[in-house]
Amino acid sequence: MKRVRESLAGNRERERRRKTVRVRLLIHGSMRGKFNMAVDEAIQRACQRGEVPPTLRFYAWDPACLSLGYFQDVEREVNLDGLREIGADLVRRPTGGKAVLHDDELTYSVVIPEKDLKGSVLETYQELSKALVRGIVSLGIPAELAALEHGVTMRDQRFRQAACFSAPSWYEVVASGKKIVGSAQVRKNGVILQHGSIPFVFDSRKVTKCLKTSSPEHAAKIESMLSRKAAGLCQILGRRISRDELQRHLILGFQETLGWEIVPGSLTRDEILEAVELSQEKYGKDRWTLERGRPSGELY
Template sequence: METWRLLTNRSSNAFYNMAVDEAIMILHSKNKVPPTLRFYSWKPAALSLGYFQKAKEEINYPKCQEEEIDLVRRLTGGRAILHDQELTYSLIIREDFNLLADSIEKSYQQISSGLVRGLQQLLGIPAELKAVERGKKAPVGHSAACFDAPSWYEVILNNKKLIGSAQRRKDGTILQHGSLPLAINAEKIFKLLNYSSEQQRKKASRIFTLKSTSLRKAGYNFSHSELENAIAAGLSQSLGIELTEGKLTAAEIKLAQKLVLEKYQTQDWNFKR
């Protein structure tokens, strides 16, 4: 059974959160730190962009500043997420461990199965996987926001998207992020996105509300530690791994601080598209 490091929740700003995940990814790719499952939250609230999103076209940056919402670009793909009342996980492992499938879609299934198992078995939350319908493409959303439509193998609750995940593979290493909202404020999210008219904004917000959910909206009120324990146990069982609590190394902290200053806080990175 493979031993992984477990890093439990810590609130940090958007730039440091993204820098830590990349620092772990870089040093794990060099075999200097173990495979890692990390839980964290965001303080202050932040809007994260998918790697390929066009910031100037899709995001109302002056509104973000007015609302005191940090803006950061992720390494992973997908669409914009407002990280506010939520628990975030990241999972980092080299491909040569041969634990996750070569196919991104299949590896989503493996990871999501663990998320669902933990939520179901330990917390009694009847979460499910969004099943693949033969011959159909993954659902397409209607806005720049994540959570407005679940893709295949994402976690749903009451047939609405609950956990949004995105993956990046680089230098033979897999990084997957996932966002589990405790609560969602659709009006707040859609203030931060650009639309051609208020009518289009309201329409996108309504669709988002119909297709997404949060734990509190579904009637569940668990703490971060309860959710962390459940998800960690579910992933441990599904992936056949052993999790041992640890902490960031001095090298990871130093590299993360460097990445904050030289990358994640910069306009060049956040507005590169």
């Protein structure tokens, strides 16, 4: 009987080891929005070609930048004068979802083959969100996954407009009833790209300035709703958190939740060259940013 138990334990350990995914860690500083999006796509393309391993990346934005979901209509939803007023760039993401103002925040991205993170779009979104929750909880923040009662009410939907942080979707991360992480995902050729904004401070006034509103009263309602529905980590915790501190806790969350072996790495020469080309020929062009395109992958 003892030998049987030992054999079963050995089988479980071998199975656990087989499932361990080795993940490259990239920690980048602040860059312009068009290059941030270009790097994410360049990594996804390299992963599709089998040239690089699954990758976890952290980065920030300088200057501030409003990123649009793949399908959003700039003319109908974005206040370009407001963007200029706050000195923010504009870029369109390869992922779906709504607009996010990237300012005082840390952004994460995960690029991983579907064979290494199995499940539907919603299921993998949930798994990655669990890892984020674990990391954020270890900071002392009461984070959890959004449940149905945290979802968008019909009244809120009237004022939701273009803002990602106006309300959480299924399996997004909330704390004290407020959305604290906004994520989006796209799948192409068997490879997942999910990236998300984790604000340190959420500025509802700035976000509202970026959105097209019909009147000052409408803008005031949007700003009030955003203040109720979203917050930054520092606002929840009551103290300043550094990027390094948050990165350490999030890495721990991914390791403990998904069992990843996370190893520091760097972009390959080909990834850098492809990112430069994408930033110039795609993400830096008005025809991409200002015009909606056709779907080029499975979006969430």
